[in-house]
Amino acid sequence: MVAMSDAHVVQQAMPLDSAGLLEWPSREPFYLPIGREVDLFEAAYRHRLPVLLKGPTGCGKTRFVRAMAWRLHRPLVTVACHDDLSANDLTGRFLVHGGETVWQDGPLTAAVRAGAICYLDEVVEARQDTVVAIHPLADDRRLLPLDKRGELLAAHPEFQLVVSYNPGYQNLMKELKPSTRQRFVTIAFDFPPRDIEVAIICQETGVERPVAVNLAKLAERVRRLRDRGLVEVASTRLLVHAGCLIAAGVEPRDACEAAIAGPLSDDPELQAAIMDLVAMTLP
Numbered sequence: 001m002v003a004m005s006d007a008h009v010v011q012q013a014m015p016l017d018s019a020g021l022l023e024w025p026s027r028e029p030f031y032l033p034i035g036r037e038v039d040l041f042e043a044a045y046r047h048r049l050p051v052l053l054k055g056p057t058g059c060g061k062t063r064f065v066r067a068m069a070w071r072l073h074r075p076l077v078t079v080a081c082h083d084d085l086s087a088n089d090l091t092g093r094f095l096v097h098g099g100e101t102v103w104q105d106g107p108l109t110a111a112v113r114a115g116a117i118c119y120l121d122e123v124v125e126a127r128q129d130t131v132v133a134i135h136p137l138a139d140d141r142r143l144l145p146l147d148k149r150g151e152l153l154a155a156h157p158e159f160q161l162v163v164s165y166n167p168g169y170q171n172l173m174k175e176l177k178p179s180t181r182q183r184f185v186t187i188a189f190d191f192p193p194r195d196i197e198v199a200i201i202c203q204e205t206g207v208e209r210p211v212a213v214n215l216a217k218l219a220e221r222v223r224r225l226r227d228r229g230l231v232e233v234a235s236t237r238l239l240v241h242a243g244c245l246i247a248a249g250v251e252p253r254d255a256c257e258a259a260i261a262g263p264l265s266d267d268p269e270l271q272a273a274i275m276d277l278v279a280m281t282l283p
């Protein structure tokens with residue numbers, strides 16, 4: 001397939017296989033609410049207000065969106081944003097297919113047409129011009145400009161836009177512009193309190209409760225190392241990984257080294273500090 005420039009295209013009405021971009025979870029995703037995020041999301045969805053999920057990596061944002069898609073009976077389209085992501089990557093392009101030029105919907109266009117929930121993960125990583133391209137979709141116009149087709153696509157009534165960002169990564173070059181932020185209802189996420197985190201670890205990994213309690217206590221201690229230069233602290237995701245290794249028979253300290261200390265830092269001193277906490281916390 002060859003991407004074609006505007007000058008060569010013959011516009012086609014039918015999108016090419018955009019259905020493949022939509023995900024319908026086959027069973028209800030396991031999600032334990034931490035606060036009032038489910039009610040807030042449902043209220044925003046009722047008014048089709050775009051939602052921004054703000055919080056550290058690995059604290060449940062993606063799982064939450066999947067659970068909400070299930071709850072609201074909507075398909076889900078997920079895009080992991082990166083600094084090369086262009087507006088065309090989101091909206092679509094013309095392709096030469098079997099000797100014909102056909103339009104292929106990008107993931108955002110597929111979601112807008114189908115009335116899906118479109119989740120732009122780590123939106124702050126995307127190029128500014130890409131982010132600005134979603135502005136008309138993220139206010140009450142609910143329109144997606146398809147520049148290559150010379151069209152403005154009106155969003156399906158059920159379409160919902162959700163973006164996430166991690167304020168921890170924030171720097172001067174990578175901040176959401178106020179004109180973008182103010183289009184979104186913001187739901188703030190953080191790591192769950194201990195009892196909820198323990199329940200998540202048990203459910204996700206199958207370890208016994210005392211093991212999960214120790215992992216949650218370890219996370220609390222590691223999270224205090226933020227002041228000592230740890231950029232990202234132990235997320236629920238890392239605890240789940242450690243729990244999976246333990247459930248698979250790995251010795252708990254080795255599991256924590258592989259799943260927590262290793263991913264968090266390359267600095268030998270910080271790794272040693274984390275392993276000291278492991279030794280203090282795990283029997």
Ligand code: ADP
Binds near residue numbers: 030058
């Ligand atoms: P994020 O999108 O914030 O980076 P994820 O949603 O991918 O994080 O969460 C990472 C993992 O942590 C999930 O795969 C899941 O195992 C677990 N998790 C975190 N929070 C929850 C929660 N509230 N309920 C159920 N699982 C959770």
